[in-house]
Amino acid sequence: MENKIKWKFFDFVEGGQNPIENWYANDLSDEGRFKFDSLIKDSAKIENHQHWGYKPLQGEAKKEHIWELKFIADDKQHRVMGIFHGEKQAVLLIGCVHKGKVYTPPNAIETAITRAKAVRGKKQGVTLSERKIKSDR
Secondary structure (H helix, E strand, O other): OOOOOOOEEEEEEEEOOOOOHHHHHHOOOOHHHHHHHHHHHHOOOOHHHHHHEEEEEOHHHHHOOOOOEEEEEEEEEEEEEEEOOOOOOOEEEEEEOOOOOOOEEHHHHHHHHHHHHHHHOOOOOEEEEEOOOOOOO
16 A cells, blocks of 8 residues: 555644644644544545545535544544645644534634635635644554
8 A cells, every 4th residue: 555645734824823733732632633643644645535534514614615524532522624725735724622513612613614715715814834744653
């Protein structure tokens, strides 16, 4: 099996603030960071994104083509929401916890929608930061 990276992942950045990196550093435990890094690394190697195991969201988020990847760490269901943007490129918009029908933070879907529109609309102050794929996993 070939392990070559086929996809690039980017973090949403606005006004110099990277909410994905902040979530990664402050909200995830060591186990959570390991599981997230593994998820991104494994997804980056899969040619067809439909084999990632991502789930398209519903409602307005579906209209914005927002999807979520999930992983479990510390007995919590974690989600990272994103969009496809460019050829073999995915933008991570927000990280959160999901239990039942409740997201933490509670406005996670609305935030993802706002950020997706900002990326596609090339809103001033919004940039993308390429996420380094951890090769040690």
